[in-house]
Amino acid sequence: SNPLGVEEVKLTKEFYKYPTEPPFFVPDDALAHFRECVERGEEMESAWSTKFETYAKKNSVLAGEFQAVLAKELPNGWDAELPVFTPKDSLATRVSASQAEAAIAKKVWFLFGGSADLNESTFTDIKDGGDFERGNYDGRNPHFGIREHGMCSILNGLALHGGFIPYGSSFLCFTDYARGAIRLAALMELQVVFVFTHDSIGVGEDGPTHEPIEHLASLRAIPHLTVFRPGDANEAVEAWRTVMTHTQGPVLLALSRQKVPTLDRTKMAPASGARRGGYVISETQGRPADIILLGSGSELSLVVDAKAKLEDKGKSVRVVSMPSENIFEQQDQAYRDSVLPPAIRRRLAVEAGATMSWYRWVGLDGDIIGMTTYGASGKSEEVMKHFGFTVDNVVERALKLLAR
Template identity: 50%
Template sequence: MTDQLDEQCINTLRFLSVDMVQKANSGHPGLPLGAAPMAYVLWTRYLKHNPRSPHWSDRDRFVLSAGHGSALLYSLLFTTGYELSLDDIKQFRQWGSKAPGHPERGHTPGVEVTTGPLGQGMANAVGMAMAEAQLAARYNVEGHIPVDHRTWAIVSDGDLMEGVAAEAASLAGHLRLSKLTCLYDDNYVTLSAGTDITFSEDRAARFEAYGWHTVKVDDGNDLAAIDAALQAACAETTRPSLILVRTHLGYGSPEQDSFKAHGSPLGAENVRKTKQNLGWPTEPAFFLPKDALAHLRTALDRGATQQEAWSGRMKAYASAFPERARELERRLRSDLPGGWDEDLTSFPADAKGMATRVASGQVMNAIAPCLPALSGGSADLDPSTKTALKGLGDFNPPPSKSEDEQGSDGGGWGFQGRNIHFGVREHAMGAIANGLSAHGGFIPYASTFLIFSDYMRPAIRLAALMHLHVVYVFTHDSIALGEDGPTHQPAEQLASLRAIPNLTVIRPCDANETAVAWRLAVESRARPVALVLTRQDLPTLDRQRYADANGLRKGAYILTDAPDCKPVLILIASGSEVGLILRAAEKLQGEGIAVRCVSMPSWELFDALPHAARDAVLPPSVPARLSVELGIGQGWHRYVGDGGDVLSVEGFGASAPAAVLLENYGFTVDNVCARARALLKRGQEKRADHETHGH
């Protein structure tokens, strides 16, 4: 291959991208113009992928963390032969296009993760590298290597400025993820100005301090230097690699090295000048040289050959280790093993009961041995969130040569360990869990206190947007955690999580609802699930007296009902407040008031029911409804209606023992009863007024 052909291929990528942005009159031309050479070398000489089989499990993963440069990714996908046509990229950023403004997983073939919010993609890449490391450690044996791929990312100044990337990079260095390589588009320019006004640190030194191998490429158009840096990254066996490539934003354009080239079309005249500067035909737009396309399309044959070789290895592996092979294949298909929950028994009725976080930990440890895909951890809170998988080891780097000589065993498990210690890095934890899920073969879980879900909210939102299978275990779910005070007492977090589309939020009321919630979370493939759990003990309800906990699958169900199923009042609660409404109902029923009690652990599951099924639980004929929940009341009015009332926490908490807080915030049997009576009285007065004045 000649240097001239290299240049032609690179300019093909550049100007397909520029023309996309110009036609859409929207987008980011600067990154594709500057970063095309490094992307070209990576995609044609190093990246293991098969465009005809974008979900091949042993492919390399490529993440464009700088998702604003999506036009470059679409150019790469189209020219290498993915199911993305020239007509598709001509519809860049338009309604229904396969080429949306930022890359979207599941929308465009070949896009591994949804990127654009900076830093997220880099942290996703860390998760993908962790996934490969754990699968390889568990399934590879001498002479049989079914798992052997790398993770690559292109990152920007903005990515490296974001805290989530710093958190993830710190952990990646600690874990020695040597099969992770990030190419840094080091162009000295951000969206609004040069980096000199915000970002003057020594990036290489920072990453070296994290434990990364770093290489500098002084000229982003020097293909030989880029190639040598990538070779060095592949040769590195104990550290992840950051390749700092000095590029020029908007290379070749009149706006080169100016922030003006970042996020706006160049304009027709500047497009013409850029093409002239780089020796490219000014017409037609989307010019596609046959030689360049033919060379870039060699990815099809190369990828097919690589996948065929892997298939041969898998066949030999299955012959030598049939049980391991079946387990690996099942995980990669996201299939659950038969009987995975057989050891999960129901919890006996118990007036004292247990905290739902404790019940959750028992459930996790019951299912984990039969569910090898389940892996995860907490942000340094395992003793409090009860999320450690006992006897399944810690995810640690294998010992280095010096450690091996000293007798270190990396904790005894190395990368096989299923307990991931994320450290106090909630945001990275969420984004890494997304990477584990997107990679395939995992049901990742991430755990912290509910209040700190705020630290990882952007990653939760992206998990929901990508339809990823991630389980969040949020404990310490209300002001009832007590003395830690309002900084640790969640008030608005439940409403905030419920506002995220495609996220299932479940707040179980006892140990048995918790078990059902975990079953549902494991079975949920196309959406993440947040389990919201208590610190304090809750009674384990007597299911001979109350409805079966499997009612949780409906989102809301009748726990106990009025005589003849004809209530005049409905009490609704989630989580720890379910026990409270049951006690209040007993008192009200003693006064001759016909009460229905509804456990409503999940709005999302309830809203998915048919209209008639929802009305069976909350009949329109019963307007007197009181919801009781230790959080802000936002959203509850849709369930209680105009004739109902909401008992909630409309403000922050306070530092005091839990019992004192509950008394002062009105979460007592007496106050629930008083609010219920007031509702009924108001309803009676309204009916009387209606009868007096007629229609």
């Protein structure tokens, strides 16, 4: 809508018998009325400060905790009990992330949230935390109901008030319902945690309506929103570490419904590399890589396994895990080049989602195994195979790329 313009404003004032001069006229009684707010505000602030000082004298430890929380300080040892997973643990990242969250919740009482009535699938409720409801305000599990937009709006309100690290969970497909609230969390750079599971066609039997395709790419495009899609259990722990330490702007975790192998970190780089968004997890020793394979989430294990098969065919391979494109793009050029050397032009990215956000990393000489259609209904492994998310297809596409 357009502003009224000088003449229209004048005519409007004349109609309401309001002075037309000066152009911005504030009557004395209106000014006096609004100035009362200043005095009233000072009185309220002073009363609050006095009340808090009295409280602090009697409860110095709790008062200190309260001030630390408002200052977004984490308690000492908040990450002391984070789990470490070994290759025998084959877990969906929604499960490993849940275990990381539980370890943090034991130490951090102000981590507070729940699900849009989907805890049976997202596993985010705090065990023995009790329900947060009328008459039980020390409960740690609020019930938001089946309403993603309402849930995420409430999280934003909690973050704006301060004193909590609020989180909410649902299925990644349902970010569609909450996009306005997610976008506003990003716009205001609030420390809010969005935990979204069932992050790909790996959802299987739920079918195309519940299988996110375009969601990862479109969420990555939201300024100040950090999307983190861990590739194994130990990266899921790093995802929660990011959540707790990233105070400027929301973090969205995209977690798998299906089990994924836990990578053997005695033979590969430690999962702490995930803190930089992308990192080299393994490469053929002794000569420069012919090709770089990039993976995220449940597809990371495919590129790891493809490396061995390509080496059997005499190829030299570097494997890069990219759990967060948003964090990786914030790294300095030297680090990004150390992970993706500009001289190595043959790059193949694998992710069960829309391909759009990957072109920056694979370049014009690269290739992407991703989704260009909606998903399908069927067992997770069958759906994945149908759309080409297999080790054999990764190997085949890599060889085609190398033969160009």
